[in-house]
Amino acid sequence: MNSSQTIATDSSNDQPSRYEHRRGQIETYFDRTAAEAWARLTSAAPVGRIRATVRAGRDRMRQTLLDWLPEELAGRRILDAGCGTGAFAVEVARRGAHVVAIDLSPTLIDLARERMPDDLRGNIEWRSGDMLDPALGKFDHVVAMDSLIHYQAEDAVRVISSLANRTSKSIAFTFAPSNPALEVMHGLGLLFPRGHRAPSIVPISPIKLRQRLATAPELSAWKVANTQRVSSGFYTSQAMELNLQ
16 A cells, blocks of 8 residues: 555545545635635735735745745646645746646636646646555655645644655655744634635644654655745745755
């Protein structure tokens, strides 16, 4: 059984695991409930004050992750894991990379295809599905921007470990760093009826996350190369880059 299958199913009873259950919730939310709002947030259309802070934060985070990659990416294969409407995929494709951009939401993938510049159509493969699908192949770099923030720390580390098996240079990802303000917002969000809220963001302690990464057998040859927190109003996310030693 390969590593992605290990995450996807509970080996003790062959029932859907916590990862698979969570993945289903995220797919349903972003493909149905939030698709229109997400399309607006990731466009140039006017948005309210709160969403404007989220948009600004995401723009800063995207630039942070781009800054960690080489300016010249010709001949390199990149996985944009959880690509949403494709802004990051477009930027790395402009640097010459061949990009596999995948998201759980077919609706967002259709929008990403519509927004893709014509001159990049040979540089990006758009896929809807699971980022851990081994059929996606091997990569030089993997980037997962805000696609692991809904998972528990142990599940996030298992995802990263699985991706490391097919990556030769770097893995960059973001998580929601645990802090008092985020814990309060997280708690308030749980007061709303489930049908009216997104899958909850799971705050993770950066120190505990690094400890888990350091003890994961599949990541023994990887080291933390960069980390950067971005805070913008209602958007708080921390990026971390692992490089193969």
